[in-house]
Amino acid sequence: MAMIEPVAEPIALLARMNRSVMLSTLVLNLLVVPLALAQQSDRAKALSMRMMCVCSCNQVLGVCNHVGCTYSHDMLKEIDTRVARSESDDLIVQNFVQEYGAAVLLLPAAKGFNIWMWLMPIIAVIGGIVVVRFALVHWRKNAVEVAPSRVSADLIARARREMGPDE
Amino acid sequence: MDIFGSFALVLALIAAVYAVGAGIAAIRTRNPLLTKSARNAGMSVFILVSMAVVSLEYLFFTNNFSMAYVAEHSNRDLPIFYKFAALWAGQEGSLLFWSWLLSIYAFLALFLNRRKHPELMPYVGVVLATVQTFFLVLNNFVATPFQILGHASAGGALTVVAQADGHGLNPLLQYPEMVIHPPMLYLGYTGFTVPFAFAMAALLGRYPGEKWIHITRRWTMVAWTFQSVGILLGAHWAYAVLGWGGYWAWDPVENASFLPWITGTAFLHSVMMQEKRGMLKVWNVWLVFVTFMLCILGTLLTRSGVVSSVHAFAQSSIGTWFTCFLAFILVACVLAFWKNRDYLRSDNQLDSLVSRESSFLFNNLVLLAGCFAVLWGTLFPVISEWVEGTKISVGAPFFNKVTIPIALFLLFLTGVGPLLAWRKTSYDSLKRNFAWPMAGGIAAGVIALVLGLRYIYPLICLIMSVFVTLTIAAEFWRGASVISARSGTNIIASAGQLVMRNTRRYGGYIVHFAIVVIFIGISGQAFNSDIQQEMAVGSRMNIGPYTIVCQNFDEVKNPNYDSERATLEILLDGKSLMMLYPERRFFLASQVTETMVAIQSTPLRDLYVVYAGRSPETNRPVIHAYLNPLVKCIWFGGLILVLGTALALIPSTQPVMVLRGATEASPAPGSPLPQSVGVAHGDD
Numbered sequence: 001m002a003m004i005e006p007v008a009e010p011i012a013l014l015a016r017m018n019r020s021v022m023l024s025t026l027v028l029n030l031l032v033v034p035l036a037l038a039q040q041s042d043r044a045k046a047l048s049m050r051m052m053c054v055c056s057c058n059q060v061l062g063v064c065n066h067v068g069c070t071y072s073h074d075m076l077k078e079i080d081t082r083v084a085r086s087e088s089d090d091l092i093v094q095n096f097v098q099e100y101g102a103a104v105l106l107l108p109a110a111k112g113f114n115i116w117m118w119l120m121p122i123i124a125v126i127g128g129i130v131v132v133r134f135a136l137v138h139w140r141k142n143a144v145e146v147a148p149s150r151v152s153a154d155l156i157a158r159a160r161r162e163m164g165p166d167e
Numbered sequence: 168m169d170i171f172g173s174f175a176l177v178l179a180l181i182a183a184v185y186a187v188g189a190g191i192a193a194i195r196t197r198n199p200l201l202t203k204s205a206r207n208a209g210m211s212v213f214i215l216v217s218m219a220v221v222s223l224e225y226l227f228f229t230n231n232f233s234m235a236y237v238a239e240h241s242n243r244d245l246p247i248f249y250k251f252a253a254l255w256a257g258q259e260g261s262l263l264f265w266s267w268l269l270s271i272y273a274f275l276a277l278f279l280n281r282r283k284h285p286e287l288m289p290y291v292g293v294v295l296a297t298v299q300t301f302f303l304v305l306n307n308f309v310a311t312p313f314q315i316l317g318h319a320s321a322g323g324a325l326t327v328v329a330q331a332d333g334h335g336l337n338p339l340l341q342y343p344e345m346v347i348h349p350p351m352l353y354l355g356y357t358g359f360t361v362p363f364a365f366a367m368a369a370l371l372g373r374y375p376g377e378k379w380i381h382i383t384r385r386w387t388m389v390a391w392t393f394q395s396v397g398i399l400l401g402a403h404w405a406y407a408v409l410g411w412g413g414y415w416a417w418d419p420v421e422n423a424s425f426l427p428w429i430t431g432t433a434f435l436h437s438v439m440m441q442e443k444r445g446m447l448k449v450w451n452v453w454l455v456f457v458t459f460m461l462c463i464l465g466t467l468l469t470r471s472g473v474v475s476s477v478h479a480f481a482q483s484s485i486g487t488w489f490t491c492f493l494a495f496i497l498v499a500c501v502l503a504f505w506k507n508r509d510y511l512r513s514d515n516q517l518d519s520l521v522s523r524e525s526s527f528l529f530n531n532l533v534l535l536a537g538c539f540a541v542l543w544g545t546l547f548p549v550i551s552e553w554v555e556g557t558k559i560s561v562g563a564p565f566f567n568k569v570t571i572p573i574a575l576f577l578l579f580l581t582g583v584g585p586l587l588a589w590r591k592t593s594y595d596s597l598k599r600n601f602a603w604p605m606a607g608g609i610a611a612g613v614i615a616l617v618l619g620l621r622y623i624y625p626l627i628c629l630i631m632s633v634f635v636t637l638t639i640a641a642e643f644w645r646g647a648s649v650i651s652a653r654s655g656t657n658i659i660a661s662a663g664q665l666v667m668r669n670t671r672r673y674g675g676y677i678v679h680f681a682i683v684v685i686f687i688g689i690s691g692q693a694f695n696s697d698i699q700q701e702m703a704v705g706s707r708m709n710i711g712p713y714t715i716v717c718q719n720f721d722e723v724k725n726p727n728y729d730s731e732r733a734t735l736e737i738l739l740d741g742k743s744l745m746m747l748y749p750e751r752r753f754f755l756a757s758q759v760t761e762t763m764v765a766i767q768s769t770p771l772r773d774l775y776v777v778y779a780g781r782s783p784e785t786n787r788p789v790i791h792a793y794l795n796p797l798v799k800c801i802w803f804g805g806l807i808l809v810l811g812t813a814l815a816l817i818p819s820t821q822p823v824m825v826l827r828g829a830t831e832a833s834p835a836p837g838s839p840l841p842q843s844v845g846v847a848h849g850d851d
Contacts, residue, residue: 052560052562058419059416060416063412064411101558102557102558103548103559107560107564108551108561112555113555114555117543121536121539121569124540125532125573128536135528136520136528139516140516140517
C-alpha cells in the first residue's frame with residue numbers, strides 16, 4: 001500500500017560533495033573513530049575480556065571494534081589507567097559496575113535471582129534424564145507383556161510389492 | 168511500479184484470506200470444487216507476491232528515490248549485485264522477502280501434492296495460508312516497502328519528493344556473503360512452515376498411517392539444510408566482516424537462528440522412531456510445532472529489539488505483532504493436540520535399553536537440553552530485568568560453559584547411535600562395533616597428550632572425533648566389503664553402490680562426519696592468539712610462525728567508498744609468503760566506516776589481520792593480528808554437510824524395507840497387511 005510520509009531530510013548534498021571534502025571527512029572520521037588501545041597489559045586485557053561494551057553492540061569489551069562506538073575506547077583506557085594505579089581486579093570491576101551498571105559484566109554475579117541462570121540448564125538436564133528414564137522403563141515394562149513375533153518371508157515380499165512410491 | 172507492487176500485495180492478502188476461508192469450507196463440505204479453488208488461491212499468492220518483489224527490485228534498479236525504502240537502502244553508486252540484495256536490507260523489504268519465500272514453499276507444497284493425499288492437503292493449504300495471511304498483513308499495513316516520500320499540500324494533494332540519491336546500503340551488508348546468507352537463513356526459517364503445516368494437518372485431520380511423517384521429514388530436511396547453510400554463511404560473514412577475530416559470539420540473533428536448527432535436528436532423528444517403530448508420535452508432533460514456533464520467536468528477537476544485538480539494523484515495534492502471532496500459534500497447537508491426542512498413541516514398546524531407540528531418546532534429550540540452555544541464556548537478561556529491575560548481560564562464557572559439555576556428549580552419541588541395532592543390541596555386537604573405534608579414539612588422545620595437548624575440551628573433542636570417524640568408516644567398510652565380495656567390484660565402486668542403495672543412511676553418516684569436521688574446527692578456538700600493535704612503514708610484528716612487515720599505507724577511492732589500506736608483507740619462517748591488504752572503508756552515501764579484514768587461510772590456521780584504524784594518541788596506524796587454528800575446517804565441514812544432506816534427499820536405488828514387529832499372524836494372501844508391518848524407504 002502506498003502511504004504518504006513527510007519528506008525526509010534531503011541527502012542530495014552528499015552526492016555533490018567534492019572529493020577533497022570527502023577525503024577530509026574520511027580522515028576526520030578515521031581519526032575520531034575510537035580504537036582499542038594499541039598496547040594493553042595482560043591484566044588489563046584479561047579484565048577487558050570480563051566486561052561487555054555498553055554501547056548495545058553486545059560485544060565483549062576487549063574485542064569491541066564496533067565502528068563509531070563511543071564507549072569502548074574510554075572504557076579500555078580507564079581499565080589501563082586503573083591497572084597502572086595497581087588497583088585490584090575486584091575494585092576495578094566494582095567501579096565499572098557502579099559507573100555503567102551490572103550489564104557491564106560479561107556474566108552477572110552468581111547471587112540472588114541470577115543463580116537461576118546457572119541452575120535452570122542443570123535442572124532441565126536432570127529433569128530430562130528423569131523423563132527419559134521413566135519413558136524407557138515404562139516402555140520396557142510393557143514390551144515384556146507383548147512379545148513381538150517373527151515376520152514371515154511371505155509378508156516381507158507382500159509388503160515390498162505393496163509399498164507405495166516415496167514422497 | 169510502486170502502485171503495481173502495492174496492489175499485488177493487497178491482492179495477495181485477499182487471495183490468502185480466501186484460501187483460508189475456502190479451505191475451511193472445503194474441509195467441512197468436502198466439496199472438490201471448493202478444495203480446488205482454495206488450492207489455486209493458495210498457489211496464486213506466490214504469483215502475486217512475486218509481482219510485488221519484482222516491482223520493488225525494479226524500483227531499486229531504476230534508482231527510484233521517491234520510495235522511502237529504496238532511498239533508505241540504496242544509492243546510485245551501489246554495485247548492481249548489492250542493489251539486488253538491498254531487497255532484504257531493512258525491515259519492510261525483508262518481511263516482503265519472507266512472504267515471497269513462504270509463498271514459494273506454499274506453492275511447491277500445494278502443487279507437488281495436488282493429486283495426492285486428498286484428505287490431508289486441504290488442511291495443509293489452510294495452515295499455510297493462515298501463516299501467509301499474517302505476513303501479508305504485516306506487508307500491507309505494518310511494514311509496507313512501498314511507502315512514497317512526499318508531503319501533502321494545503322489542498323490535500325500529494326507532492327512526491329524524489330531525492331537525488333539514497334542513503335546507501337548498510338556497509339556491513341556490502342559483502343558477497345550477505346547476498347547469500349539472509350536468503351539461506353530465510354529459506355530455513357520459512358521452510359519449517361511446511362512441516363508445521365503437514366504436522367498440524369495430520370493432527371487436525373487425524374490422517375491415518377505414517378505417510379505424513381515421511382512428507383514432513385523430507386520438507387524438514389530441506390529447511391534444515393538451508394538453515395545450516397544460512398548459519399554457517401552468517402558465521403563466515405561475521406568472521407570476515409565484523410573484524411573481531413571470531414565467527415560466533417552467541418549474539419541473541421545468532422542464537423535465534425540456532426534454536427530451530429537444534430529442534431529440527433532432534434526431529435530428523437526422532438522421526439525415525441516413528442517411521443520404524445511407530446513410537447514418539449506426540450514428541451515428533453511437538454518437535455515440529457516447537458521448531459516452527461522458535462522460527463517465529465527468532466524473528467521476534469531479530470526485529471523487536473527485545474534483546475541487545477549487534478544485528479541492530481532491523482529493530483522496530485513490530486515485536487507486538489510477532490508476540491501475538493506466537494501466542495496464537497501456541498494456543499492453536501495446544502488445542503489441536505488436546506483434541507486429537509488419542510490419534511498420537513504409540514504402536515510399539517521398547518524391547519531393550521541398549522538399542523537404537525534408546526540412543527535416539529538420549530540424542531533428543533541432549534539436543535533439547537542444549538536448545539533450552541541457549542534459549543534460557545538468550546532470554547535471561549530480559550527475564551532478570553523483569554524480576555530484578557536491573558539490566559544484566561549474559562555473554563559467551565555462559566553459553567560456552569553450558570553448551571560445550573552438551574555438545575561433546577552429543578558428539579559421542581553421534582558415534583554410538585548408528586551402530587546400535589533397532590530393538591536390541593547384543594553385547595557381542597557392541598564389542599565388535601565399538602572396540603576398535605574406541606581404541607583409536609583413546610590412542611589419538613594419548614598421542615595428543617604426549618605431544619603436549621593440555622586443554623581438556625579439545626582433548627575430549629579429539630578423542631570423540633576420532634571415535635566417530637572410525638565408526639563411520641567401519642560402517643562404510645563393512646557394507647562395501649559385502650557388496651565387493653558378492654559382486655566382485657573393487658571396494659571404492661562398492662562403496663558408491665552402497666551409498667546409492669541407501670542414500671538416507673549413508674548421507675546421514677556423511678552429515679555426521681561433517682559435524683565431526685566442524686567440531687574439530689571449533690575446538691581450534693582454544694589455541695587462538697592475537698597481537699595488536701601500532702605500526703609505521705617498516706615495522707614488524709610476530710605472531711606464531713608469521714612475521715608481519717608493514718610495507719605501506721595508502722588511500723584507495725571508488726564511487727562507493729574511500730578507504731585507508733595497509734600493505735603488509737607476510738613472512739613465514741623468514742621467507743616472503745604473500746601480501747595482505749587490510750582496509751578501513753568509509754562509505755560515502757551512508758557516512759559509515761567499516762573494517763575489511765585480510766585473511767591468509769590454510770587448512771591448519773588462519774592469519775587474520777585487521778586495520779584497526781589510527782591510535783588517537785599517536786595517530787599511527789594500528790594493526791590487530793589474530794592466529795586462528797583450524798577455522799577452515801568449519802567451512803569445509805559445512806560443505807560436507809550440504810553434500811551429505813543432498814545425498815540423503817536423493818531416493819535410494821534400492822528401497823530398504825524395515826519391518827516393525829508384527830504381533831499378528833501372517834495375513835492370508837489378498838487380505839490387508841497388518842498396521843504393524845511398516846515399510847520405509849531407506850534406513851537411517
